Amino acid sequence: MLTLNNEIEKHIKKLVNPLKEGEDLKEALKLKLTKKELKLLKAWSEGTDISELQKQLNLDEERYGELSAKLIKKLNQEKTKQAICI
Numbered sequence: 525m526l527t528l529n530n531e532i533e534k535h536i537k538k539l540v541n542p543l544k545e546g547e548d549l550k551e552a553l554k555l556k557l558t559k560k561e562l563k564l565l566k567a568w569s570e571g572t573d574i575s576e577l578q579k580q581l582n583l584d585e586e587r588y589g590e591l592s593a594k595l596i597k598k599l600n601q602e603k604t605k606q607a608i609c610i
Contacts, residue, residue: 531569532608535596541609552607561595 529543543549553562560581567577578588598604 527569535599537600543608544610556604556607564595
């Protein structure tokens with residue numbers, strides 16, 4: 525779970541409060557992200573190869589780029605930050 529926290533912190537520009545831990549964080553992410561976005565974030569935290577990830581999620585390069593950008597944008601929204609922080 526620590527790697528998921530590290531991955532989220534890497535993509536958020538300004539984080540005021542610490543992130544929730546464990547199941548609390550997972551539940552907050554489920555409410556704010558789509559299933560594909562959540563799978564993408566988890567795969568990033570596990571260090572999954574991009575081409576492997578594109579196969580798993582059935583994405584071409586363009587769609588992968590769009591999904592990545594959308595995910596990072598969502599992580600930086602105030603409502604999302606409030607949900608995933610303590």
